[in-house]
Amino acid sequence: MFNPQHPSPAKTRISLVPDSENPVVQPLRSTSDSEYKIRLLSLYIAELQQTGRIDYPELVQFLDQVYEVENAPEGSSILPNHCDILLQNLQREQADILTASEAIQILLNELADALTQKYLTDDIEQQVRSGIRQETQRFLKAAECLLDTAEEHAVQPQFRFWKSRSTPEEIEAENLRKSINDLKYIRQYLAEHLQVRELIEEFVPAEGKIGNFHRLHKYLEFAPSAADFLGNFLQQALQRKIAGGTKFVTPKSYQ
Structure with missing residues (x-):
């Protein structure tokens, strides 16, 4: 009761x-x-x-x-939970670029085999087209996010215009710039040339012929390494930005 x-x-x-x-x-x-x-x-x-x-x-x-x-100056210091989120995003983006690159190469090989053996059907073409479209979107989205994070948290204005690259900081900045440019170029090339109809029309099975198939495979093989280099660099850069909490004074700031 x-x-x-x-x-x-x-x-x-x-x-x-x-x-x-x-x-x-x-x-x-x-x-x-x-x-x-x-x-x-x-x-x-x-x-x-x-x-x-x-x-x-x-x-x-x-x-x-x-x-x-x-x-702190904008972007120079971040909270630990914000850093954790960014690190999780980086890992996902690196994984997506690797997964998409491998999947697209498999689909390109299927298309090349069908064209070489002359058994390409509408169903096969549609299947390849759908798969390439899906994986290309995955790749482009991950690359865009990775590049945005680099621009916001790693690229320092003074690094953009250095002519000499003799100090460790300058060399690090140059490596960062190169990895960003590599990933930007690959992203742009895939967006423009991963078109199934264009690939079919330009396909030449003869060995030694350098065309879009060859370039796409080359860039797709290299893309995961570029993404890993950039992602790993960003992980270290973000961890260095975690607020240390040594500048706070109580109680004045909260009265």
Whole structure:
């Protein structure tokens, strides 16, 4: 039987006992769990404003990092959870470029075999066309995201115009620039020339003939390496940008 003097412990409220600064949890049936948490947080903020003390080390570290990011030049510092998301995206994009490159090469070989052996049918052509379209979209999307991340988090303006490349920083910047340009070129070439009808019309089975088939295979074989180099470089660059939390001062910033 329900006892009105002992309500459910899940329904509580916060109040301050007279002559005490410490919050006391008291039961209240009409208070929801979310309201309880909001009220508890409000009391914690009020105490922080009054005393300037933070006795929660994890919160101190997080506030330190937020403060550093907010006061650093744009893009030069990031929060750990933001870095984790970016790293997961990079790994997915690298994997997508590898998967798409291998799948497209298989489809190109199927098309070349059908053309060479003269058994290309409408069904085979449609199957190849559909597969190449799907995998090309996968490749282009992953490459675009990878390049956007590089532009935002790795390319520094002063690196763009260096003429000499003698220091480690200059050499690193040049390698980065080259990998970005390689991936941009491959992305553009695939977007323009991975057209099944064009490949069929220009196909020449004779050995030694250099055409789109040859170039596409060459670029698709190289693309995963370029993506891995760029992705691995970006992973290191992003990890160096994680806020260290050494510049935060309490309590002035929160009063």
